[in-house]
Amino acid sequence: MTGIQVFGYPLIDTTIVAVMYVVGVAMLMGLYRLLRGPTLPDRILALDTLNVTAIAELMLLGMHMRSAIYFEAALVIAMLGFVGTVVLSKFVIRRDIVE
Amino acid sequence: MLEAILAIPFVLALVLLLMPERARRLSAWLAGLAPLTGLALLAGLTPRVMEGEVVRNLRPWVPELGLALSLRLDGLAWMFAGLVLAIGGLIVLYARYYLGERDHMPRFFGYLLLFMGAMLGVVTAGNLLLLVVFWELTSISSFLLIGFWFQREDAREGARMALTLTAGGGLALLGGALLLGRIVGSFELDAVLAAGPQILASPWYPLALGLVLLAVFTKSAQFPFHFWLPHAMAAPTPVSAYLHSAAMVKVGVFLLARLHPALAGSELFFYVVSGVGATTLLVGAWNAIFQHDLKGLLAYSTISHLGLITLLFGLGTPMAVVAGLFHILNHATFKASLFMAAGIIDHETGTRDMRRLGGLRRHMPTTAALAIIASLAMAGIPLLNGFLSKEMFFAEALSIEGHAGMRWFVSIAALLYGVFGVAYSLRFVHDTFFGKGPRAVEREPHEPPRFMRLPVAVLVLLCLAVGMLPQWSIGPTLDTAVRGVLGEAVPQYSLAVWHGINTPLLMSLAGIVGGICLYFGLRRLLDLHAVVTRSLGRHLFMVNIEALFRLARRFTHTLANGSMQRSLLWLVLAAVAAAAAPLLAGEAGLLGDLGTRLAGQGAMDRLAWVLWILLVGSALATLALYRHRLIAVVVLGGAGLAVSLTFVALSAPDLALTQLLVEMVTLSLLLLGLHYLPQRSPPERSLARRLRDGGIALVAGAGVALLAYAMMTSPRDTIAGEILARSLPEAWGANVVNVILVDFRGFDTFGEITVYGIAGLVVHALLRRARMAPEKRMPGPPVPLPVPADLAQIMFPLTLVVSIFLFLRGHNAPGGGFIAGLTLAVPLLVQYVIQGAQSVESRFGFDYVRCVGAGLLVAIAGGVVPFVFGTPFLTSGHADLHLPLIGHVPLASAMVFDAGVYLVVFGGTMLILSMMGTLKPSRKLIAHRGYIDTRRRSPITGEAD
Amino acid sequence: MTAHLPILPILLPMIGGAASLFVEHRRFGTRVQRIVAWVFMLATLAAAIALFRTAAGGDVQFYLLGDWPARLGIVLMADRLSALMVLTTALLGAACLLHACSGWDRRAPHFHALFQLQLAGLAGAFLTGDIFNLFVFFEVMLIASYGLMLSGGRGVRMSAGLHYVAFNIAASTLFLISLGLIYGLLGSLNMAELSARIAAAAPESRPLVQAALGLLLVVFCAKAALLPMYLWLPEAYTRAPAAVAALFAIMTKVGVYASLRVGSLWFGPEAGAFAGFGQTWIVPAAVAGLGLAALGVLAAARMRVLVAYLVIASASTLFIAFGLGTPAATAAGLYYMVHSSFVAAALFMVADLVRRGRGDASSDIRELVAPPAMRRTAGVMYLLAAISVAGLPPLSGFIGKAAILAATPTGDVRWAWPAILASSFMVVVGLTRAGSRIFWRTGTPGATQAAAAHTRPRLRLTESAAVALLLALGVAMSLLAAPLLGYTQAAAEQLRASPAYLEAVRDTLPARRRP
Amino acid sequence: MELALASGIGVLVFAGVYLLLRARSFDVILGLTLLSYAANLLIFSGGRLVTGKPPVLRPGVEADLGNYTDPLPQALVLTAIVISFAMTAVAIVLAMRSRGDNDSDHVDAEEPLTREREETGR
């Protein structure tokens, strides 16, 4: 079964690659905020965003590679990626992460 | 028998050193036993030696080194052994009465016997290396003896000085002996002595000779190393009498005699040895005149006599050797008795200062008589033994062949030696026994105990006997000794008292007259008592040693100032140098190649550059912002994420997972640590330093990049293919990375979890009892976070499930014990963060330490099970169970090992995090550091300015 | 069990360490902890002796972990050299444990566990035949050493520890970089396999391989405190507790061992372009390092620092000996390596006795005076150790040094002898000064009285027994010098036969698996 | 891609070494962290850069280096990550303790200049 072809490539695959670029650009924008700040919560937010976009990029990569092997990594980021945000925020709030 | 002679003193020394202080009498008896039995045994060997036989005793020790317990008793050794034992015996008797109540007698005798044994070892050694061994032992034991009264600064200093010089000489001797052994091909004395021509012809000869002579000159107190001897006089007098007249200082000249066949015979030998000997002779004799201390005078006189002996051996003629050996014996007898007399005087009057002594002949007539006779022997007065050897010396000095200048020099030295010798002997006698009575002494002097005087008497009798009946008394002994050195080339010599009126006799008479004139002339011309002598040698030595110490301190403190920055800098520089050297040496090769490799690159994957920007941007921003630590930590998170994503993109899901999890834990660690550290780094003042470090970092970075690139683009051949192929059929795992971790390279993982567990233990050990205080604290109670807490609570059981999932699947899909362990630990950490440590630990009490221990044991158990099947550690087993209902269940024994990993990782992580999170506060420090003004916190840095 | 002999010296202390964690509770008391520690210590010692005896026969035992052929898995390699090092470690460990049992083990949390794991790490480093596994066991050994050094400590010890730890982490990172390059270029991690691959490296990739191997040598030299990377050592060893500092005496030897091992396998005469790789740099550095270490001995204001510099000096001497390149010199070096481990350990312990006797107040040699109660015993111990370490006869130091000097090839005499003899001389001077000050000075009366009133320092039996054990080992080494040097000679010969190693490793077949 | 990764490693080393040579314990630890990233990436790249071929065997695909990337460096990196984490943990704790015990976070536990101390307000 063949799907829609664009420029000789399946549309869906082309779309995946295109979305990967968009997500890549999104990551760069996250990086901009991470490096630029200006405030500390901004940087934390940027790191959080980077994590979330990384999940998307991973899943897209999995689709692109037609492999389910990236599932575990994505799962772990989704499940535990917020830990960084939590500890950093907690540190900002109390200057101590475990009280 | 020979071995016994050598062994007895050592054994007895050991016994004595272990004896308690109160066993004075017993110790003296035991100490006396050594020389007595030694002499008896030696007497047993005497006939054989006299017949010219060389008694040998060979026992292997370190054949690889050529070092053997090889003993060799020829005439020379026999003479010296007899000397050492006989005088040693007398010294023991003397010391028994000399030592005071407060002196540790067993220890003294212990050291003394140690020394005696070492001396016997030197003289009977049949192997050059063995000789070195005993040589250094004499240095060490004499160090102990000189420092016997260690409470006294001068004793310590004298001992140190003696050891520094003589042990240093010993090291030179080691070098010399090794060289000789190398030239000859053996260290056995027989071989070495037989190889004289070979040695002289060797290009190494000058060096070997120099090294040996260094040892000789230091040991025998030759100029310019002579100065240690007077300072060694801080030792108890028996020590001086023994070591510094009869025994140790003679070891040097003994060595000259010993190696005479091997080393003598070159111009170099002649000029150096006789030159140094002559100089020493004059320096010692001249200085002796101006000493005020009895022992000082005797010490300088000893230096002078040793110079004489050295000079004789330097001359190298057979007759000179005879004279030298003869003088060794004579000097030993009169000088030992004089030292003992000096000791008696010191003992009875409490002083050895000739300026305070005088008129003692009235108080201790016998001692006085003995001492006067011995002094006359020292002065070389006829009918005493000193005269005979002196005359032989004069005769030799006059008959030097070779350079005329040398003949004149030696002859004049000989004459002056006679003059000075008479002068200082006269001073000794006159200042001590004649004139006005002793001044300012504590007690009325009287004769010492009979047995203390006995050794002196024996020796003085010997002086007389030799002086009057030389052929009868000393003839055989000397003859035996001379044959020991010269073999069959013994010259014709006569030991008569009267040789008729000849030049030597006239020189002697001139010397006597000149000496008397000199002494009284000096007394008249300048007040001898007011002359203050300084030892230039000692001064120079101290200056040099101090300079050495100062140099050492300066060097060390400048270089090793304990700075960690410097330490790391050197490491980086060494690494850069090591990596750069081959690249630069391989010159354009690699770089040129790089160009072609670059050209061969296709279009870069654009997404790779996104990651690159993420990585490089975060890394550089961390660098730029490092002074604001919290910001740097946040930014560093970007780099960590980039690394994880790189792993994912490049086909390494396991790595990505691990990196992500470790990243989170590291972030938590950094923040936990930051709580107790200043929030920012102070600005750096030195631009130069920053530029330097930046330059080094740049070079290092560029270098590693270059290496990495070159590596990635070069072809190679790896064993990985075989691992891939054998992973599934033989290790029953589809996730090859995990299979490597638990099977192929399970031992690495085994070490790795050990490291991990130990890290937990170390952190626990460091923080368990620590009382810490945060930099500054937030005011107010902990903030409750009910909403996140509630959400995290829902997450927790689910994360547990994921953890188990990752563990079970790890062998066939990304996951495994390590990842699963962290997946269990991280959510628990979140609980700590959100709920607070106390809240969690009160409900969820875990002994993380035992968790680590249990994990290690489980892992080991998993690895050891294969022993049952006769296969090595960590061999994986596999079983496919077919259970009803459930069906096919694959079981790999590697799972047990992985379970151990799981436990260690979980336990270790939680141990670290919980310890860091639950530190006990130090009230004192907290009060000191205070609170944060929450209104003044900067949103940019999070710090309160 | 004999088939598993090579792994026992690693496994037994590992189990011992884990087991120690279960008896740490107050409920069990110190006694039980010590019993556990000694059971495993003695078992390890027995295993080490058994291994030594087996290795002495001349067979290299290869132990294929996981039953994989050596090229795929990890192989343990017990030849004479490894067995000697393992035995040295075990003996030293026993002495250190004895010393620690005089009380330090109670004050340092997790002491016994860390101690056993440290032994396991050392044994692993000496036995492994895999370069990455060597890294892993380096780390085991190091992290345990951090714990031993710092557990129970405070104050300056922490900053000294930070220096030590940071330096070692940096060096380990370098190790990893080098390993990455080595695998990336050569495609194997097995040392024997690598020796063939290095020798066969294509000319164009040689500079790269050399860079990688150069980094590796830098790491080994750093761990062995070779000039200029010795600056970390004095502080670290000075601040460690005595029993631990004594055990550390062998830590620098691991670096030396590793470079010897790698040098003999990879840079032997058959290595072609790589023959003798690195020696042109290492040997001059060692000579200079020896000189600086001797100066350090002279300059040392504290007894511990003095001993630390002696450790540096001995490492430099070893680099010189191994750099000479002849089997005889290597054999002499091996003998010296064992000797210097024992004697340095003994000196650390003696230094601690004296310091403890006076409390921490004055550890400056210029003021330090041994308390009367321990002057005699400690003094004798110091004397013997000093004689040995300075290379004076008749103890093992003399034989070691003489053996090195004797084995120096004629062409190298001109620089090697002056270096060794002059440094020995400086060491004699330094030790004499320190010893006569500490043990002979009775001190100002006031100070003595104050000290006497303050603490009544007594010599504990276990402490003296530990030192006595080490000194006795030194004496035994000099009495048994012939068989020992015979052994090291054979070990050196064995090291030279690296192609044979490769053959032997390849010919060692798994028990069950196909090769 | 090789160029990207190699230069990325280089930048990590640059930043890491610079921070390694700083005088404050925390900065040094940051530097060590960066260096360990670099080391891990370098070891990893020893297996060469391959996308889309993770070494998890799939049925029906022959297990060789053509179909899967080299798994060995990955295993090595895993070990390396874990070990560097353990070391970092110890270093951080030591930095804390040193700061607490010696009242300074200078790596040598002593402030180099009093001026500087005044500036930092301690």
Add this chain to the structure above:
Amino acid sequence: MNLRRWLPSPPLSLTICVFWLLMMDSITVGNVLLAAALGLVIPPWAARLDREFARIGRLRPVPLLLLVLAKDIVLSNIEVARRVLGREDRIRPAFVWYPLDIANIHGITALASFITLTPGTVSAALSHDRKYLLIHVFNLQDEAALVAQIKRRYERPLMEIFP
């Protein structure tokens, strides 16, 4: 009592079972047994972390609530996207104190989450007395209307589920 101890939370046990089966991605007898075992073992263990035991009431409104939530998420995301891409000076952000009627902590948590997930609002803090939720509004037009809307759409159903 015993049941409570051994099976502290049936919904959680069920969730775990489903979760496991989803992850394993195959329903075999072995997997089901394993899932059941996990569902039994984990909750009592995890329950030790619970600090507040909140009741769960009727589950009837759950599907509808989720549908509403899904719709709101999508719609308000589009709204926010429009604002983000549009002129910034038209955005009127503000903090609003949202008075809570619900007292069940799970309910409050769910409400706070919903508020955060539907763009336009972020729940920023819960007052100590749990009477107010501080929310940040991306673009505030009418505070009262917003509060009323949240109450109607989310808080009411949640009060049924978590009484």
Add this chain to the structure above:
Amino acid sequence: MMQAAYIAFEIALVLLLLGAAFFIFVGAFGLVRLSEFFKRLHAPTKASTLGVGCVLLASVGYHALIGSDPQPRELLITAFLFITAPISAHLMAKAALALHMDELPQLPGSPQDTHVPPRPDGERLEDV
């Protein structure tokens, strides 16, 4: 028929992916563009979350489409994301409040101040 369904499914997936791209982009764009933290907070925490949710959904569909191991378990990721996103947002907002960022002086281009108003019942802010 099958072909038509296939193409329809494919188009749906493409739309889903485009939607995902849009939301992820908007989230990141908002992060870059907006002028103040509390405004920025809205964009990524939710737009991106939704975008990722769409990707995950698409992924499930895509794997079903190409027949390579369809995995509903990827929905679990979405579930986790939706549980954790509020935690993050909540804590970040709290962090910003702790730094008193609500009291910052107005930034240029920002028409309105975002002070936390007093609580309606008169309690103080510290009660937050």
